Amino acid sequence: MQVKIAAKTKLPTPFGEFELIGFETESGQEHVALAMGSYTDGAPVLTRVHSECLTGDALFSQRCDCGPQLEAAMQKIADQGRGIIVYLRQEGRGIGLINKLRAYAEQDKGLDTVEANEILGFLPDARDYRVAAAMLEALSVAEIRLMTNNPDKVQSLTDAGIKVVERVPHQVAASPHNQHYLATKTKKFGHLL
Numbered sequence: 001m002q003v004k005i006a007a008k009t010k011l012p013t014p015f016g017e018f019e020l021i022g023f024e025t026e027s028g029q030e031h032v033a034l035a036m037g038s039y040t041d042g043a044p045v046l047t048r049v050h051s052e053c054l055t056g057d058a059l060f061s062q063r064c065d066c067g068p069q070l071e072a073a074m075q076k077i078a079d080q081g082r083g084i085i086v087y088l089r090q091e092g093r094g095i096g097l098i099n100k101l102r103a104y105a106e107q108d109k110g111l112d113t114v115e116a117n118e119i120l121g122f123l124p125d126a127r128d129y130r131v132a133a134a135m136l137e138a139l140s141v142a143e144i145r146l147m148t149n150n151p152d153k154v155q156s157l158t159d160a161g162i163k164v165v166e167r168v169p170h171q172v173a174a175s176p177h178n179q180h181y182l183a184t185k186t187k188k189f190g191h192l193l
């Protein structure tokens with residue numbers, strides 16, 4: 001998987017100023033990374049590989065925990081003054097925004113998040129983390145402390161050549177709306193919650 005750094009700029013946020021790095025893949029996909037501090041010095045970098053969730057990241061959805069997880073990652077990185085968020089445009093665990101909304105509609109009828117994907121003909125999780133590994137390599141980052149509860153993410157990044165020296169638990173407070181969703185993540189995806 002080849003990616004190229006297409007643009008770099010500043011991103012001032014309530015958590016502090018990040019460097020915003022835009023990437024393009026060979027197939028024309030666009031992804032971004034937010035970086036703070038000196039991440040090229042060889043020491044393991046506190047890292048979040050975050051999958052796009054328009055509803056959670058931008059629209060305050062309480063169906064999932066994505067928005068608070070993104071904020072928590074930005075805060076933890078700002079507290080340390082050093083770290084990277086790889087923001088992957090793999091919306092809906094890779095099935096895309098409209099298909100995720102279709103899956104939500106199935107969940108409204110009583111299916112869980114895995115069953116809803118399957119009834120629509122998708123894998124429960126269609127994400128590919130090789131692009132995240134390629135982005136980290138392009139930033140000269142080889143060793144990370146990964147903020148996640150998802151063991152598959154740790155394994156997939158490891159398989160793609162990134163050394164995950166530590167899994168940093170990344171749990172945020174549940175809401176009444178996302179309890180079932182979080183329970184399914186634990187039961188069906190093996191999330192460490």
Ligand SMILES: Nc1nc2c(ncn2[C@@H]2O[C@H](COP(=O)(O)OP(=O)(O)OP(=O)(O)O)[C@@H](O)[C@H]2O)c(=O)[nH]1
Pocket residue numbers: 049050051052053054064065066069090091092093094095099100103104113117147148149150153170185191
């Ligand atoms: N298809 C589908 N995607 C969902 C659903 N709810 C959230 N997502 C997507 O799931 C992705 C986030 O994945 P999660 O399973 O919440 O968490 P994770 O990234 O695997 O694990 P953590 O690193 O612990 O956060 C985002 O791309 C969301 O858009 C859903 O019900 N169906």
Ligand SMILES: [Zn+2]
Pocket residue numbers: 053055056057064065066067
């Ligand atoms: Zn979400």
